[in-house]
């Protein structure tokens with residue numbers, strides 16, 4: 569058993585040691601809060617900052633047990649982990665935030681959609697099918713013309729999402745590039761996609777962030793560009809915040825939740841999915857907001873009051889993504905040029921090798937006005953080349 573009596577802060581254990589974990593530890597280390605990680609990759613991004621790094625699989629209950637043995641509070645930075653072990657640990661009295669039962673729902677896109685439906689959370693019409701053949705059959709009972717077919721488990725970063733149309737599936741369901749349990753959702757023609765972060769602390773207090781506008785790369789389905797404040801009418805922004813609060817209430821657990829929403833062409837706000845952890849769409853909260861998403865999660869884990877969710881200055885974020893053309897060692901070609909621009913902050917995650925579409929870093933742009941943010945972001949975009957060495 570560990571010695572806890574003389575500690576100022578509890579020791580935090582994160583399952584996963586990617587860039588989200590790294591940025592979380594960057595904040596934690598400012599307050600000298602000890603953080604351990606579990607990740608099978610000995611050189612994962614968070615490894616350089618972790619107090620203890622257990623090199624082991626996040627899907628192995630025994631490895632999670634090792635992390636639990638040296639940590640007071642457990643959380644995660646990635647969804648594809650051995651959740652039943654967390655539920656077991658929670659039953660034994662371990663503090664795990666958020667409640668792992670929520671992760672159990674979120675790991676399955678079908679269960680997730682049923683949860684929204686059961687809690688009157690607005691979401692696009694859908695059905696669940698056991699396989700491609702059943703998807704075809706059930707499709708005939710709907711009026712869906714265009715749809716997003718999603719694998720219920722295992723998808724991430726747009727992998728596991730297939731956009732198609734009615735006739736294509738009716739002709740040949742095998743065009744769906746994955747089988748097994750599927751969630752078939754009506755396609756939502758969108759004006760934009762937004763993310764709303766909401767935090768709930770251990771006393772049940774809630775704090776919601778203003779909506780973040782996301783732009784996706786149509787090729788990779790990855791977020792390519794984000795901006796705050798979102799360009800949307802106040803009443804829709806308020807509605808989005810209200811939906812995010814409703815989601816956090818429905819979960820009934822402490823934690824940080826990133827609610828992804830579609831703003832449809834007829835101004836409907838529909839929940840797409842929720843990440844129960846820090847989110848790629850909110851990295852710019854580090855430089856652009858009074859309380860970053862990482863600090864907010866830290867406050868939740870430490871049982872502190874929540875921080876201000878206000879914007880300091882208009883800001884944007886773009887990802888640095890591995891090019892399609894190759895694998896291997898790399899560099900950000902215009903690192904020096906980027907560093908001549910004021911209000912431009914480069915984050916490099918320290919991944920050893922580039923792979924196509926791999927998230928290698930991001931850049932935050934903070935400027936006095938939204939127009940200026942857009943102007944500088946355009947400039948930064950021309951300087952984001954990743955060169956394979």
Ligand SMILES: Nc1ncnc2c1ncn2[C@@H]1O[C@H](COP(=O)(O)OP(=O)(O)O)[C@@H](O)[C@H]1O
Pocket residue numbers: 692715716718723724725726727728729753754755756757761784789828840841
């Ligand atoms: N029903 C839908 N209508 C329109 N676009 C969709 C729909 N479902 C998914 N998409 C597009 O695909 C992206 C990825 O889907 P998502 O379910 O969020 O998967 P992931 O878990 O990989 O992020 C969405 O952000 C959106 O751009």
Ligand SMILES: [Mg+2]
Pocket residue numbers: 828841
């Ligand atoms: Mg998503």
